[in-house]
Structures are given as structure tokens and as C-alpha cells.
Amino acid sequence: MKIIDVDLHIGQWLHNSAVQSSLATLQKAIRRHGIEYGLATPLESILAEDNLEVNYRFFKEIEGYSLQIMPMLALNPQQPGLEKAMERYIDQAAGIKLFHRFQRYNLSDSLLEIIYETAQSTQQPIVIPLHLFEERIAVHYFDYLEEVKVEDLLQTADAWPAVNFVFSAPLPYEAIELLAAGRKNIFVTTSFLEGEGLLEEIIDKYGVQKILYGSNYPFFYMEASLRKLCSQSFSRHMMEHIYFNNANNIFRSDR
Amino acid sequence: MIIDVHVHTYNRSHDALLGSRLFQEIVTRARKAGIDRIVISSLGRTAYLPYPSSQEVREANDDVLKLMQEFPEEVYGLCYLNPRNPDWKEEMQRCYDRGMIGIKLWIAVKASSPILFPVIEAAMQRNLxxxxxxxxxxxxxxxxxxxxxxxxxxxxxxPQARIIMAHAGGNGREGLKAIAPMPNIYVDTSGGVPECGVIENAVAILGSQRVLFGSDAPGRSYAVQQAKITAASIPAAVKRRIMGSNFQEFIRHEDN
Structure with missing residues (x-):
């Protein structure tokens, strides 16, 4: 079965030395686990001070790697180089990534309009990670992290109905609130969705088309995310949607 | 043998997230995940209750006793107590008489509080x-x-009490270091996201014998929590110990 992992990162996480991945180790890991395509973002983009610089380094480095690793264009609307980075890399990217919670801005900020307009005109999806790590014990550096406001996410999706929004790594209740709103342009990933019966319940209620596979590697073990789906009583048809078809429709991996 | 030392019963508060589940499903799902035995407690029939009344404690423990009766080969029961209730000792005795093997303490009283001391002494007298x-x-x-x-x-x-501190990942390196000098305190791996490094840290700080596999199902997944161990960068023999043999030895120690 083909798998697209939409929730991958490259780099080292300062707050946990076990969390690190280079392009080389990522390539090895996705091959070992039978992943067809992985959509990756550099972790350094979270704290980077220039959009062009950080994306230049990442897109240049990724040139030497197989097409299995597809780069996401990570943007911070508060930092310089935004327009140039989009102009230069939007066509090469699998999608746009925004770390608004970690970079402390609101998704309704007018600074983001240019990003939404670009996403709309290029039909690029926007991926917004809601969580990355165990926040209950690890937020010393990220003390400012506020609760996810699902209402804000819904408003953003409503304001830009032609843009597909993938909210990656929501907690279970956040995913349920997002999906219960019934928006056509909202999708969620599986990486933080854990509980005995949770995915079955979500799929029963909201359909299989809304769920994309994501591992949150290297924060999480790739194996943990894969086993999560294998252990459920899903039909092959459902698995194909979660693992591949849904992401393939949104991200156009044939690009 | 795979033994999950930290499981709870489904309760009504799970319905919104996990769907309305059959009471027995917590055992059948464990079986499906390849787990041979589960150590289960109930923190309440309606929800996880931090300060349950005597009646609520009895109901919670009745649910566990029911599972023990229905699945005697697969279920070990823990007796949930609120040490603030005047009749905690009677409830401990009732659970002990019906075959429960340990005491479950959640957040009614801090572990360092003298309120807890008589509970620990009574548990030790019963080898719980x-x-x-x-x-x-x-x-x-x-x-x-x-x-x-x-x-x-x-x-x-x-120092003679046998204690399992729950949630290796939730206590961080600092927390594991705090219990490291006490050989009578073990840690279970339950709960928390499957973050890389948690199990490796636990083994490095506590050694391979004091780490026990736990999932915290149904709030967590059996499969994901098992993968924390199987995917960790530790020797296969240590993984086997964590997944089951450490707890078997822990229990044998109780019997002696």
C-alpha cells in the first residue's frame, strides 16, 4: 500500500537531543518504513529570521535527494523575504507551511493575506501544525504557547474557501471540533490522534476523506504512527484513503 | 509475554471521543494488539473522578472486579482508593479478598502526604x-x-513498599532522576505522545529492570504505546524485559 507522510521535519530540536533528522536519515527512514512520499519542513524555519534564507538553504539541500522527499515552503509572515521566497519556491513546493502558534501570530492577521492569495492562485494547500511535542512537560522555552483556538482556525478556512487547509497534529478533541464544523476545505492529520477507538469514531462520524496520514517524525517514532493505523479495523479502501489518496488529491504528488 | 501495567476501563466520559464502547472491549482490544495481560483500574464509572466518594470508589472497583471475573486469564485488577474517604480500609480489604493485586492512587492526595501513610502500611501488610x-x-x-x-x-x-510511578514521559529526566536512588520505585511507560528518547532516558537513568510497559488505554492506544518500546534504541533483551518480564519479577517479589 502506498503511503504519503505529510508530517515530517528535518533538523535538530534543541530541547530534546533524541529529536533529530537529516535529509539522509529521513530518506533512510521513509524507505525502511515503506513511505512513498514524505512532505518535509526544516525545523530551523520555526525560529528563522529570514524567509528567503531558510528556504534557500532547504531547497538547495534537498536537490541532492530523491523525489520521495517533497519540500514544504515554510513561511513566517512577520519576517523579511516573504514575497521573494514565495516567488522563488512556490512552484517547487508541495505546499505552504505556517507555524503560527510557535511564531506567535494570528491566522487572521492581514500580513497573511498575500500568503492566502498565493495559495489560492497556485492551488497550493496550507499546512498548519497545531502541536509538535508533549507540551505539558516541555514548554519551558515555549511558555507563550496558548491553547489552540479552533474558532480562529474555522474563521480562516471560511475566509478562504478555495484554499485547502490541513491542520496537522491536532489533539483528539481539536480534530473532532474541526471536523464537526463540516467545512469542505479542512483536513486533519493522524499524528496526535490517539485512543482506543478514536480513529474509528472519527471516520464513522466525519468520513474517511478528511484524514491524512502523518507521523510527526522525528519528534515521534515513525513506527508508532504506522502501527496506530494497522491496529484498527479499517478496510483496505479506508486505509488507502488515509495513507495515500486523500493526501495525493490535496498535494498533487505528481507535481 | 506482554503485560500492560497501566490500563483503565472505558467510562461514560469517553463516549464523545472514543464512541460508546462495550465494557469488555478494553480487554478484547488488548488481545488484538498482541497483549497477553493487562493491569487495569477504574477511576470512575462516569468520568475520571479525582476525589471520588465511597460509593463512586465501590462502583469503579466493581467494574474492575467484573472484568477480572469475565477474563481471569487476562486481567489483573487494581483497587482505586480515595485515601480521604473514612472507609478506604474496608474497600481495600474488599478488593484484596476478591483478588486484586495492587492499589491505584491518582490525584486525591499527594504521595508525600502523611494522609497516605496508613494506606501504604495497610497495602504492605497485604502484599499489595x-x-x-x-x-x-x-x-x-x-x-x-x-x-x-x-x-x-x-x-x-x-523503602519496603513496592511502588510503580506512572508516566515515565510525563515526569521528564528530572523526575526519573528523583526516584533513581530508590530501588523500590519502578516506572511505567504509560501515557504521553510517542516522543523519541523517553524510553531510552528511562532505561539510562533507572536501568533495564525498573521500567514497565504501560499504555494508559483507552485514552491512549495499545499499539502506539507498544511502539514506544519496540522502536526505542535499546537492546532487544531490554525491550523484552520492559514488555513483560520485569513485571513478572515484580509480582514474584510480591509473592515472596
Whole structure:
């Protein structure tokens, strides 16, 4: 079965030395686990001070790697180089990534309009990670992290109905609130969705088309995310949607 | 043999997230995930109750007793207690008489509180071990929620008591270091996201014999929590110990 992992990162996480991945180790890991395509973002983009610089380094480095690793264009609307980075890399990217919670801005900020307009005109999806790590014990550096406001996410999706929004790594209740709103342009990933019966319940209620596979590697073990789906009583048809078809429709991996 | 030392019953508050589940499903799902035995407690029939009344405690424990009767080969029961209730001792005795093997303590009383001491003494007299919830939250714990330092103090006070501190990942390196000098305190791997490095840290700090596999199902997934162990960068023999043989030895120790 083909798998697209939409929730991958490259780099080292300062707050946990076990969390690190280079392009080389990522390539090895996705091959070992039978992943067809992985959509990756550099972790350094979270704290980077220039959009062009950080994306230049990442897109240049990724040139030497197989097409299995597809780069996401990570943007911070508060930092310089935004327009140039989009102009230069939007066509090469699998999608746009925004770390608004970690970079402390609101998704309704007018600074983001240019990003939404670009996403709309290029039909690029926007991926917004809601969580990355165990926040209950690890937020010393990220003390400012506020609760996810699902209402804000819904408003953003409503304001830009032609843009597909993938909210990656929501907690279970956040995913349920997002999906219960019934928006056509909202999708969620599986990486933080854990509980005995949770995915079955979500799929029963909201359909299989809304769920994309994501591992949150290297924060999480790739194996943990894969086993999560294998252990459920899903039909092959459902698995194909979660693992591949849904992401393939949104991200156009044939690009 | 794979033994999950930290499982709870489904309760009504799970319905919204996990769907309305058959009571027995917590056992059949474990079986499907390749787990041979589960150590289960109920923190309440309607929800996880931090300060349950005597009646609520009895109901919770009745649910576990029912599972023990229905699945005698697969289920070990833990007796949930609120040490603030005047009749905790009668409830402990009732659970002990019906075959429960340990005491489950959540967040009614801190592990370092003298309120808990008579409970520990009574448990030791009956050869019951203690599974104590603990977390080291960066934004502060609940009022009576234990930190690992509380568990360490309990271990010092009662060096003969056998204690499992729950949630290796929730206590961080600092928390694991706090209990490291007390050989009578074990840790379970339950709960928390499958973050890389948690199990490796636990083994490095506590050694391979004091780490026990736990999932915290149904709030967590059996499969994901097992993968934390199987994917960790530790030797295969250590993984086997964590997944089952450490707990078998822990129980044997109880029997002696």
C-alpha cells in the first residue's frame, strides 16, 4: 500500500537531543518504513529570521535527494523575504507551511493575506501544525504557547474557501471540533490522534476523506504512527484513503 | 509475554471521543494488539473522578472486579482508593479478598502526604503494590497531584513498599532522576505522545529492570504505546524485559 507522510521535519530540536533528522536519515527512514512520499519542513524555519534564507538553504539541500522527499515552503509572515521566497519556491513546493502558534501570530492577521492569495492562485494547500511535542512537560522555552483556538482556525478556512487547509497534529478533541464544523476545505492529520477507538469514531462520524496520514517524525517514532493505523479495523479502501489518496488529491504528488 | 501495567476501563466520559464502547472491549482490544495481560483500574464509572466518594470508589472497583471475573486469564485488577474517604480500609480489604493485586492512587492526595501513610502500611501488610500517578508539569500540577519528588519521598519513607510511578514521559529526566536512588520505585511507560528518547532516558537513568510497559488505554492506544518500546534504541533483551518480564519479577517479589 502506498503511503504519503505529510508530517515530517528535518533538523535538530534543541530541547530534546533524541529529536533529530537529516535529509539522509529521513530518506533512510521513509524507505525502511515503506513511505512513498514524505512532505518535509526544516525545523530551523520555526525560529528563522529570514524567509528567503531558510528556504534557500532547504531547497538547495534537498536537490541532492530523491523525489520521495517533497519540500514544504515554510513561511513566517512577520519576517523579511516573504514575497521573494514565495516567488522563488512556490512552484517547487508541495505546499505552504505556517507555524503560527510557535511564531506567535494570528491566522487572521492581514500580513497573511498575500500568503492566502498565493495559495489560492497556485492551488497550493496550507499546512498548519497545531502541536509538535508533549507540551505539558516541555514548554519551558515555549511558555507563550496558548491553547489552540479552533474558532480562529474555522474563521480562516471560511475566509478562504478555495484554499485547502490541513491542520496537522491536532489533539483528539481539536480534530473532532474541526471536523464537526463540516467545512469542505479542512483536513486533519493522524499524528496526535490517539485512543482506543478514536480513529474509528472519527471516520464513522466525519468520513474517511478528511484524514491524512502523518507521523510527526522525528519528534515521534515513525513506527508508532504506522502501527496506530494497522491496529484498527479499517478496510483496505479506508486505509488507502488515509495513507495515500486523500493526501495525493490535496498535494498533487505528481507535481 | 506482554503485560500492560497501566490500563483503565472505558467510562461514560469517553463516549464523545472514543464512541460508546462495550465494557469488555478494553480487554478484547488488548488481545488484538498482541497483549497477553493487562493491569487495569477504574477511576470512575462516569468520568475520571479525582476525589471520588465511597460509593463512586465501590462502583469503579466493581467494574474492575467484573472484568477480572469475565477474563481471569487476562486481567489483573487494581483497587482505586480515595485515601480521604473514612472507609478506604474496608474497600481495600474488599478488593484484596476478591483478588486484586495492587492499589491505584491518582490525584486525591499527594504521595508525600502523611494522609497516605496508613494506606501504604495497610497495602504492605497485604502484599499489595502501589501504582501512583505522577507528573511534572511545566505550568504546575493540580492541587493534590503528585510530582516525582513526592513519590521519591514516599519511597524513602517506606523503602519496603513496592511502588510503580506512572508516566515515565510525563515526569521528564528530572523526575526519573528523583526516584533513581530508590530501588523500590519502578516506572511505567504509560501515557504521553510517542516522543523519541523517553524510553531510552528511562532505561539510562533507572536501568533495564525498573521500567514497565504501560499504555494508559483507552485514552491512549495499545499499539502506539507498544511502539514506544519496540522502536526505542535499546537492546532487544531490554525491550523484552520492559514488555513483560520485569513485571513478572515484580509480582514474584510480591509473592515472596
Amino acid at each position: 503494590f502501589i501504582q501512583q500517578h505522577s507528573f511534572l508539569k511545566s505550568r504546575g500540577n493540580y492541587r493534590d497531584e503528585s510530582e516525582p519528588f513526592d513519590v521519591a519521598r514516599l519511597g524513602i519513607e517506606y
